[in-house]
Amino acid sequence: MVLLQASTEALNYTWILIVSFLIFFMHAGFAMLEAGQVRSKNVANQLTKNLLTWSIGVVAFFLVGTGIAGIAGGGSFSWGGTASGLGFIDFLYGAVFAMTGATIVSGAVAGRAKLRAYITYTILLAAVIYPVVISFTWSATNTGLVEIITGTPFTDFAGGMIVHGMGGIAGLTAAAILGPRMGRFNEDGSANVIPGHSMTFAVLGTLILAFGWYGFNVGTSAIYGADGFAAAQLGQVAITTTLAMAMGAIAAGAVAWFQTGKVDTLYVANGLLAGLVGITAIPHTTIWQGALIVGIISGAQLPIVFKFVETKLNIDDVCAVFPVHGSAGVIGTLLYSFVAAGAWSGWTPNVGFMIEGLIPQVVGVVVIGGWTLTATAVVWYVLKAMGEARVTPEHEQEGLDVSEHGVETYPEFGSGESVVADGGIMSEDIEATRGSKDD
């Protein structure tokens, strides 16, 4: 038997397929993480949004989004349908990153956004907003807007800013315009906690996301690059992703412990994710000591930024998507030049390297963040002006599962006392409604 030799291209694409599957599986992670963090009356709504984000988003990205990215990046409208063979795999590989960004938003607007509003925004995100973001950077035919402005390329390896920072900023913007859930804030601006219905699902989602994240970060590296087997880069990304994830969980848990004397489970879980987000822009260039620092900062900022958004901005970011994806993504992107191998000669900082490297990162964050915030704000203000952004107060009290989807997530569990968890609002009307539905 003659054994044919496998080509580097075949190995690269085998890898791309597998990591694309892993990144796709992050939708199960987001679905569980978000479902766990909402009330039981809104779980099916959250699950439906996650299913439809992928389903509607990937079709919109295929039919329109990739074409828009081409035009916005100075090229032609070469959409998904013009591809073939490996081009289809490249599309899928791009789509799983795009849909990760899209699905983040659903966690911020949970519990009160109308399904049709969310779907409308998702279509625009997949067809226009995200494609424009990648036209600034990854998919630019020319060098991309950030490089045009600064003369230096923007560094975002796997989407710390492009995917997660964008998603977190979009989520915060949408949540701000939509307003908080009923009972979330008191008239004096103080906040009521509305705990999620299942910590178990939230942690399951966290660990599914961490699993998929290895595909997200390590999978952004090819096995074979221009210089042959990319052993150094693969190892670097694997170790920095691992260490930043670990330190994110530890730091967030430690800050919560210092603040309250207890190790809040959800902060540990979200801190683990924030550590992953923090390193996502720079896993290939960060030294391992730097990955520890990125993880510590990304995790430690989580409880602080969350409290700031809650108590100072009074924005109801239900699943903490801004501290987890937004601020952690921005911070990691900006830390680039301080934790890269070139930034230090032993204990001596290379200040020139740090400043020079910081400039395109700042510009990139401002450009991507500004575009995302503006475009998101326009869409949600229009939806709001049309009276289509938010469900009625009755539907919100009753829960979106019944009003938007006609289902109960847990028909055999829960009871009247559950409403106590809902920001202190007593709602006999809801119970009456649910009671009659059971008949």
Place this chain on the structure above:
Amino acid sequence: MVLLQASTEALNYTWILIVSFLIFFMHAGFAMLEAGQVRSKNVANQLTKNLLTWSIGVVAFFLVGTGIAGIAGGGSFSWGGTASGLGFIDFLYGAVFAMTGATIVSGAVAGRAKLRAYITYTILLAAVIYPVVISFTWSATNTGLVEIITGTPFTDFAGGMIVHGMGGIAGLTAAAILGPRMGRFNEDGSANVIPGHSMTFAVLGTLILAFGWYGFNVGTSAIYGADGFAAAQLGQVAITTTLAMAMGAIAAGAVAWFQTGKVDTLYVANGLLAGLVGITAIPHTTIWQGALIVGIISGAQLPIVFKFVETKLNIDDVCAVFPVHGSAGVIGTLLYSFVAAGAWSGWTPNVGFMIEGLIPQVVGVVVIGGWTLTATAVVWYVLKAMGEARVTPEHEQEGLDVSEHGVETYPEFGSGESVVADGGIMSEDIEATRGSKDD
């Protein structure tokens, strides 16, 4: 250092191992999807069936099934134990497809089949029924029964008919013979809804299945085929699987929305799966426009076929396995010649191609469906005649968890009011029993 060159065989088998693991993981998906769709008193029963389907099924397939497939396909009884090395990997690769078919049945007979009846059927499915199906097609030493009849090969790339169609038809047959759960239908033939206990587990299962399905469909393609790196086929399968999945969810949700004004979460989830089932026979040959159509039809038929089975046939297919796996599998298999690249020259249909291609598909569906229905009916009628098919009414009311497994799935949750969800049947006796068990 001399770097040895990797062979195409090694890359192919690395891929086969990984996709086999992914397809194995679909058992977690089925377990969650089905557990979520049954009542809380029957969850452990459903979980046990899923664990044992794999465990008992894979041993039966190893010791007997592969041998039967060999004989039925015109070859010798070369069972699992006669293999070695790569032959063992080939066995595992075949077994994960076989067990996917087997586990589908458990969703149809939930809530009233005796465990021993289900196990008996599973052994026969793994040892005989499925092996005979693949002897008609994939594993035939000669050209297979379908090709012998029609002179043309039957097209079923990854098991749209062979695995899913078979499983769905087997499930419907078994459910029909077993009869509905108590209280499912009224004397006038009208139906009571018995909602599943957890939408969250059902959607989690859906997304795990979708993840594994990339292994199922894309993993059916080798990385290297006879003509070298199978780039075109891999890309084709990846994109058609993605688009059909997406459109299945959208179409099922849209039909439910048209019918009721609400976007039913479970229809969206099951629609996503129906889209995947629909494309499974033909992902390698369907053009992307065709994948959209296959997804739309597979998803849209779901609510309609489900209602037909429920209200016209009065069959209690608990987890909707027939509309999801059966009818969608049949439809996708039959759509082959209409959505393949050769079926269209631009907007002009190639009618000759369509008719010629349809013939072996129809014959294949009839042969596989007829054999599955007949064999399944014989087994379940015998079990029924022996009084071994169904648990006693007392055990059904009490729940199969307690009666068959001696456990409660959620000993800390739920309460007396839960029985309201059980098709309207009030059952004080059950509560009394459960109350005494807690003492």
Place this chain on the structure above:
Amino acid sequence: MVLLQASTEALNYTWILIVSFLIFFMHAGFAMLEAGQVRSKNVANQLTKNLLTWSIGVVAFFLVGTGIAGIAGGGSFSWGGTASGLGFIDFLYGAVFAMTGATIVSGAVAGRAKLRAYITYTILLAAVIYPVVISFTWSATNTGLVEIITGTPFTDFAGGMIVHGMGGIAGLTAAAILGPRMGRFNEDGSANVIPGHSMTFAVLGTLILAFGWYGFNVGTSAIYGADGFAAAQLGQVAITTTLAMAMGAIAAGAVAWFQTGKVDTLYVANGLLAGLVGITAIPHTTIWQGALIVGIISGAQLPIVFKFVETKLNIDDVCAVFPVHGSAGVIGTLLYSFVAAGAWSGWTPNVGFMIEGLIPQVVGVVVIGGWTLTATAVVWYVLKAMGEARVTPEHEQEGLDVSEHGVETYPEFGSGESVVADGGIMSEDIEATRGSKDD
């Protein structure tokens, strides 16, 4: 286009990365399996432990553990930070095995260990205890303690003893020193069952673990070994892992059925895992008939050893980690020479081979087990003497979620009646506390 040829090294490392991701995902499996087996008031505690086991453990293993392993194995302190490129991937590959061992312990000490005690032990396990174990065997610079003693290498392919046996013995030791949960045993030594809060999460965890286990066992084989494509070994490991898993589930379920007339779901699930543990030391060398036997013995011993630990030793091993990981790991390791290909000529046993092969296995089990037991006992006795091992009785009654983490896992579910499940202890004080918390 010139297609470069992929090297065997690149394919091997692609494989190592992917299986490392799969093994990492086993943390989600352990989290769900253990969360499902504890009471609802302790779920968040269990989840937090799992998150922190990985996060703290991997950093400790990176900074200290790998260095300790080097020294203890007769080499130098070459810790994680001295690596680069592929060395980082090798570290990650080693770390996912190490953390699997670490996380097993959390299931044994559930429901009463202080978080800080558990964290302290985890750090010592990752930094010292496990590194010393691998210095006896896998990571030894010289031939390793077991081979030094016996002159023959110790056979443990993927960590049946080194990872699982160690974890199970460590868990049993810690649980024994910590003492049982309140109400677990009566004064006459008889046991009360404290059922876990969710069989669904337990079975989900089981299936996630089985999925990851394919990475654990098959992934321990390289794709290319010294003799080229390791086709024979890969096939052997894949089939023996599959068959032992299947027979473990069947045997444990059958024993439970013989004992009680019911097929206990949790025994089937844990039996599946015990079958996997049993084969983990020897999947590469065991013949397929031997894998069936290993699975049967590993599964069948589970209900028996569990009952022995419970009723004879009165040790409260909450998640049955000793029968699943400890005794099954030891048994599988010792079965090596009886089920290997060399052990039989047809039906004739090769007694010499069996005895010669058994010696290093016994010595290895004694050395690893003795070290693990001793080191674990020292740590937990010191923690106990300092009054830091166990939470107060009030906190234990209230549940560790509230006392250690300040959260409720399911704020909307459950009610006063749930305490009945807690070993028969009525606790009005707890309810009063929880009631006031909700206000």
